Amino acid sequence: xxxxxxxxxxxxxxxxxxxFCTFRRDADGLERxxxxxxxxxxxRPRLAVKRGTDVVVDRELSAGSMTHAxxxxxxxxxxxxxxxxxxxxxxxxxxxxxxxxxxAPTRVDGAILARLDRYVPLAPLHQPHNxxxxxxxxxRLPGVPEIACFDTAFHRSVPDVAQLFALPPRFAESGxxxxxxxxxxxxxxxxxxxxxxxxxxxxxxxxxxxxxxASMCAISGGRSVATxxxxxxxxxxxxxxxxxxxxxxxxxxxxxxxxxGVRDIERLIYHESGLLGMSGLSSDMxxxxxxxDPAARLAVDVFCxxxxxxxxxxxxxxxxxxxxxxTAGIGENQAEVRRRICDGATWLGLELDETVNARHGPRISxxxxxxxxxxxxxxxxxxxxxxxxxxLG
Numbered sequence: 001x002x003x004x005x006x007x008x009x010x011x012x013x014x015x016x017x018x019x020f021c022t023f024r025r026d027a028d029g030l031e032r033x034x035x036x037x038x039x040x041x042x043x044r045p046r047l048a049v050k051r052g053t054d055v056v057v058d059r060e061l062s063a064g065s066m067t068h069a070x071x072x073x074x075x076x077x078x079x080x081x082x083x084x085x086x087x088x089x090x091x092x093x094x095x096x097x098x099x100x101x102x103x104a105p106t107r108v109d110g111a112i113l114a115r116l117d118r119y120v121p122l123a124p125l126h127q128p129h130n131x132x133x134x135x136x137x138x139x140r141l142p143g144v145p146e147i148a149c150f151d152t153a154f155h156r157s158v159p160d161v162a163q164l165f166a167l168p169p170r171f172a173e174s175g176x177x178x179x180x181x182x183x184x185x186x187x188x189x190x191x192x193x194x195x196x197x198x199x200x201x202x203x204x205x206x207x208x209x210x211x212x213x214a215s216m217c218a219i220s221g222g223r224s225v226a227t228x229x230x231x232x233x234x235x236x237x238x239x240x241x242x243x244x245x246x247x248x249x250x251x252x253x254x255x256x257x258x259x260x261g262v263r264d265i266e267r268l269i270y271h272e273s274g275l276l277g278m279s280g281l282s283s284d285m286x287x288x289x290x291x292x293d294p295a296a297r298l299a300v301d302v303f304c305x306x307x308x309x310x311x312x313x314x315x316x317x318x319x320x321x322x323x324x325x326x327t328a329g330i331g332e333n334q335a336e337v338r339r340r341i342c343d344g345a346t347w348l349g350l351e352l353d354e355t356v357n358a359r360h361g362p363r364i365s366x367x368x369x370x371x372x373x374x375x376x377x378x379x380x381x382x383x384x385x386x387x388x389x390x391x392l393g
Contacts, residue, residue, distance in 0.1 A: 007086040008388050010381045012094040013133035016041045018071055021381040030385050038071040072136045090145045090392050092384035093134050096126040098150030105149045105387040108134050149384045154183030157223040178230035182209045186217045188383040189376050200323030206314045211328035212240035218314035226317040228310050237306050240283035243273035275299045285330045308344035321348050321371050327378040
């Protein structure tokens with residue numbers, strides 16, 4: 001158990017899980033203490049928590065289903081016992097969508113929650129659960145600051161020319177524009193890049209956030225200038241179960257000729273497409289890379305091809321390229337995916353070092369490569385904790 005001091009809790013509430021971290025806050029900064037999740041909500045809920053590499057608890061919570069409110073209650077009871085005499089001084093929440101209104105981490109109350117509810121239609125997979133967790137924590141921890149940290153905020157530096165769709169102005173005025181996502185991950189990568197590669201940090205870098213959700217971001221001098229995700233988190237690259245970009249005419253054809261309804265298409269593009277839909281096997285890149293099935297191989301080929309194409313587009317938006325960075329589950333751990341993407345970028349001046357790529361870097365380009373390439377593990381939880389600590393003063 002811990003002894004005294006202040007604790008910051010970071011929550012990331014999803015549809016079937018609540019992930020969390022705790023950080024001890026003192027004069028020396030932030031130290032991660034616990035990391036875990038309540039998984040299997042709606043099926044077989046399970047609490048799993050580690051301190052470093054040591055398992056603190058790993059147990060099933062009930063034989064039946066459990067609501068998010070129940071899970072947060074269990075989680076808070078556990079934290080109060082495990083943190084002992086540490087005081088929870090703030091809770092940071094990952095909130096996917098802040099629109100154009102929320103450009104920085106914000107302390108949340110009832111009025112702020114009502115404004116954030118407006119963005120639920122733009123992020124239906126994530127926003128409702130993000131906000132439900134904040135509501136519950138406001139009830140369970142009265143007086144403790146609840147801080148919303150937005151995945152869209154980092155992209156507010158993107159110029160209008162890269163945010164606007166070619167539609168009449170009334171649509172942009174109603175909120176139809178490219179917002180961008182995974183901002184907390186990109187913000188963290190940008191914060192550590194100066195220690196790895198000063199030229200990349202001050203210059204033109206493309207970051208690949210490749211996980212079950214996948215996107216890419218063009219960063220110039222530490223600021224986002226273009227990104228592949230747009231109005232919702234379904235645009236851009238193919239993902240685990242999301243389609244990525246589609247010709248709008250495809251959707252019209254599905255409506256008119258195939259008889260699909262709005263909810264049918266929503267389920268298709270969010271849950272039944274991407275790697276899972278193309279392969280018919282899995283949304284997990286590890287399984288697809290290990291499979292001999294032609295459909296699995298094709299799904300990987302399409303994923304890597306789209307990433308290479310987007311790299312060319314983002315390099316054009318930057319006016320050149322100094323570095324690329326791979327992060328998130330696939331980006332950090334799948335050397336084969338990185339190789340396929342980098343092999344298609346030799347024309348940009350990128351030369352991959354196969355040996356260090358197999359070891360996952362951190363630098364995976366050759367010493368003579370004009371464009372450097374890096375593997376940087378992301379840490380969205382630490383980024384959120386930093387924001388909470390700063391707002392607490």
